[in-house]
Amino acid sequence: SAYGGGAVFGGGGKVNHESYRVAYTLRIHDGDVLDIAWSPGDVWLATASVDNTVVVWDVEKLPSTVAILKGHTGHVKGVTWDPVGKYLATQSADKTLRVWRTSDWGEEAMVSEPFEECGGTTHVLRLDWSPDGQYLVSAHAMNGGGPTAQILERDGWKFEKDFVGHRKAVTCVRFNDNIFEKHLEEVGKKAQYVCLAIGSRDRSLSVWLTSLKRPLFVIHDVFESSILDLAWSKDGLVLLACSMDGSVAAVVLNEKELGTAMPKDTKSALLKKIYGQNIGPAQNAKPMLIENPELLKLAQNGTDNDSEAEASVAVNGNRATPSLVKRGPTDKQLEMRTSDGRRRITPIYIVPNSETTNQAVMNGNSMSSESFGKYQMQSSSSEAKSKIRVEKLDGVVEPNVSPGKKSSPGSEKPAPAGPPPPRPNMIAIKHKPGPVNTTNPA
Numbered sequence: 001s002a003y004g005g006g007a008v009f010g011g012g013g014k015v016n017h018e019s020y021r022v023a024y025t026l027r028i029h030d031g032d033v034l035d036i037a038w039s040p041g042d043v044w045l046a047t048a049s050v051d052n053t054v055v056v057w058d059v060e061k062l063p064s065t066v067a068i069l070k071g072h073t074g075h076v077k078g079v080t081w082d083p084v085g086k087y088l089a090t091q092s093a094d095k096t097l098r099v100w101r102t103s104d105w106g107e108e109a110m111v112s113e114p115f116e117e118c119g120g121t122t123h124v125l126r127l128d129w130s131p132d133g134q135y136l137v138s139a140h141a142m143n144g145g146g147p148t149a150q151i152l153e154r155d156g157w158k159f160e161k162d163f164v165g166h167r168k169a170v171t172c173v174r175f176n177d178n179i180f181e182k183h184l185e186e187v188g189k190k191a192q193y194v195c196l197a198i199g200s201r202d203r204s205l206s207v208w209l210t211s212l213k214r215p216l217f218v219i220h221d222v223f224e225s226s227i228l229d230l231a232w233s234k235d236g237l238v239l240l241a242c243s244m245d246g247s248v249a250a251v252v253l254n255e256k257e258l259g260t261a262m263p264k265d266t267k268s269a270l271l272k273k274i275y276g277q278n279i280g281p282a283q284n285a286k287p288m289l290i291e292n293p294e295l296l297k298l299a300q301n302g303t304d305n306d307s308e309a310e311a312s313v314a315v316n317g318n319r320a321t322p323s324l325v326k327r328g329p330t331d332k333q334l335e336m337r338t339s340d341g342r343r344r345i346t347p348i349y350i351v352p353n354s355e356t357t358n359q360a361v362m363n364g365n366s367m368s369s370e371s372f373g374k375y376q377m378q379s380s381s382s383e384a385k386s387k388i389r390v391e392k393l394d395g396v397v398e399p400n401v402s403p404g405k406k407s408s409p410g411s412e413k414p415a416p417a418g419p420p421p422p423r424p425n426m427i428a429i430k431h432k433p434g435p436v437n438t439t440n441p442a
Contacts, residue, residue: 024062034077040085048076054090067105077125083133084275091125097138109157114150117142126172140169168201174230180259199227222249236261
């Protein structure tokens, strides 16, 4: 048959029972396609090309397109979907990583600083999202002149940590789609973490667990050329790696090494708890995704207003007492001067954020269900700058004083004349070995 069913090449006469035929040929790019990715729920298909664009296809109405994302000025070498379906991320040879909104296909963020020192030495730049949606890990970044895989946080797209260790540029990054669990006997608690594989031009691949500070293992010299792509099996126990030399390697693991995968229904419930809405086709029908559970409750109850919001947050299983929060400016602080010259700054109202309200405290080896080993990603690279501005107001305000202590102009009495107060006892200080200045200060 022209569509399969013949003998398997090199299979010793075995018959290939799989039969495929072309369903659609999608033609819109002006150049080679370097990466593709399916959205959560398989509703959309994104393709990245050397024509500097990303095309989003409507799977239910192929070959119709949903959007053509333009903005990169170089070959787009990697594309990946947020597991919640709210964002699409791309990485390009123009030394930028861009995040696009699926609600209106506009650009949400553009990150370039970690890639400024990078050269165009990689054929692909396959970035990936963590299965909990909290982190986006890029390919081919640089830190201090060394190749890294940069970690971007979903909260503000900060890039303060990265994975280091490979000798040449990182070409591809692949998170295991499972969230793993392992019981820690020494503390009597269950740890939850995610797994990540990294491939590089140095022909090696490394596998990391967010519960460990070092790689779980590193495999060298399996290939004769650069690693091009990585893929995990559905159960998360088999890792496939392909190389430019034309070969494919399989790494087989077990639950003792990785841990037990969290059930799918538990994982979906956990994502719904974090983001306030389930993943898959549900959020594609309603692009407005509220990631803050408290704001979601207010929207559902119809009690949200501009002056106050009722919020109650569960902490360690105990529900806090609801309180009324007055809202003020969210992006600036008001500064004035008191009559005695001191600064008075009006505090700002910080909007509750699900990534912080849902995050529990992690002490030692004690980990919560929302952390997945958060903040254990290794190596710091830069500090995030504050976006809050200070507005100085003219005028003088009265300083805060205790009741009965208020003073008026001219009421201060001069200090009575008398002998100066005694000098405090001098404390002997032990100096380190070296020359000591024994002369008295002027």
